[in-house]
Amino acid sequence: MTEQRKVILSGNRPTGRLHIGHLFGVLENWAKLQSEYETYFEVADWHALTTKYRDTETMKQDIEDMVIDWLVSGISPEKSVIFVQSHIKQHAELHILFSMLVSLSRLLRNPTLKEYIAEKETLKLKTEKKTLNKIAANITHKIINENEERRGVLEGKIKEFVLSELSENLFSEDTEVPYGDIVNYGFLGYPVLQAADILIYRAHVVPIGKDQLPHLELTREIARRFNSLYGQVFPIPEPLLNEFAKVPGTDGRKMSKSYGNTILIGEDTQSLKKKIMSSYTDPQKIRKNDPGHPDTCPIFQYHLIFNRENTDIIKNECIKGIRGCVQCKKEIFSKMDEFMEPYREKRATFEKKRDLVWDIIKEGDKKARVKAEETMEIVREKMRINY
Ligand code: SF4
Structure with a gap:
């Protein structure tokens, strides 16, 4: 008898093309988890609407671009269920039912809500x-x-x-x-929708960063409350903390689309060169022979990721002032350009056949719907609302 694998649910709001911060922070981890767990990856388009409800015209393309990046980064439709949240209406049903189990004051304590306000x-x-x-x-x-x-x-x-x-x-x-x-109202209730997203697949594990722990806590509270009121249905999901190298943006801040400092997965040669050559470095190192501070330089951080074997020499040369930033940038550009090539090739294939992305999503939707409906049947029965 084969042992049943534990279920993992993770996802992202569709924001268009992803950057290397996503690749090393999330996608590499997802790709590894696929062989160990039953994995569900959600395109969280309803969540995106909580703040982007006015500008929906790019949503379809944003979904395609994001899913292409998942696929080129090793997320396999054979191993994982890739689906769009709004295609699985059962999420909305469970969200409504869960919304009866959460107090308003609990939702008002949500740290993301406080930050937003x-x-x-x-x-x-x-x-x-x-x-x-x-x-x-x-x-x-x-x-x-x-x-x-x-x-x-x-x-x-x-x-x-x-x-x-x-x-x-x-x-x-x-x-x-x-x-x-x-x-x-949608923004206030989004953690309840998130709980529905996770629990509808009866997920055991949710891969998250430390900062997201409070969000998962609400999901766990809802699961416990439901189980105690109506009987055991949901596992209490555990966090799987992501420990990954943070990739700085080209201006030295956190890599983020809103800062305009990203390097895309499969960035084309021309724009990659432009981004690297105009990237921020140590401001105290103006001339080649000025001693540099590699630990605060994003170019050095890129060397640590893409040119690991030479970082000791680079660090030493930078500190001693025998390495110039232009040479340093040219070297990392060449390494990153080489690294991007397979991603570009795979992306080009999907770019030519965007319908293929929707075929993959349709297949994932089907599988997700079966599991979600299975859960809802149990939920309706336990709540005695299956009349
Ligand atoms: S030499 Fe390289 S590591 Fe040093 S400051 Fe310049 S770009 Fe950064």
Whole structure:
């Protein structure tokens, strides 16, 4: 009798093409896990909608581009179930049922929600500052242009004016800062949807980074609550912590699309060269013979990943000032260019046959739907709502 493999669920919001930070941070790990576990990889398009609900026109292409990067990075449709969240409607059903088991105050304690609100609040304050500057300029203009007798009347009107300017600027339909409406219902409830995503496949393990532990905790709480109310259905999923080398962006910050500092998986030669040659290095090393600080230089971090065998020499030469940054960049470009070649080739094949990506997704959807419906039948029965 063959031992049943444990189930893993992981996924990503569709953000288009992925970068080497994703490759070394997530995808290499997924590729390894496929042979050990029953793996489900979700394209989390509903999650993307919580913040991208206004601009959905690129969603389809973003899904294709992301799944192509999964495939070229070794995620195999033979070994794993690759599916699109919104194609499996059972996720929505379980989400609704789970939403009855979570209190509002628990959701308001979600750290991601707090970060999101803080970000929006900062934006709002900036907008308010701009508004107040505009109002001040208008008031000054009016007072200067009025004669002495009319200033008293004007003072009363100023109050009215300030209020109308504030409401126009802060409550307008066009503004991206919805005052008093910072978070939509979908965003508030996304950890509940995430719990449904994980538990609908009765996943035992979820590969995550340390910073995501609080999110998994809510899933575990929901699973426990459901099991205690209706009987044992869900395993309590365990985190599988990702320990991976962090890849810095070309400006030395965290590699992220929003910073515009990424190197894509299979980046083409021309743009790779441009990105590497214009990359940030140690600002204290202006001339070749200036002593450098490789530990703070992203180019050195790339050497550590793509040119491992020569890093001792490079470090030594950089510190002693016998290595120039241009030479250092040329060397790493050549290594990275070579590394990218198989990814480019595989990507080119899928680029020519984008329908193939959807065929793979359709197959994955079918398998995911079977498992999800199997869980929902148990859930409905346990909750006595299978009438
Ligand atoms: S020599 Fe290389 S490692 Fe040193 S600062 Fe320049 S690019 Fe960075």
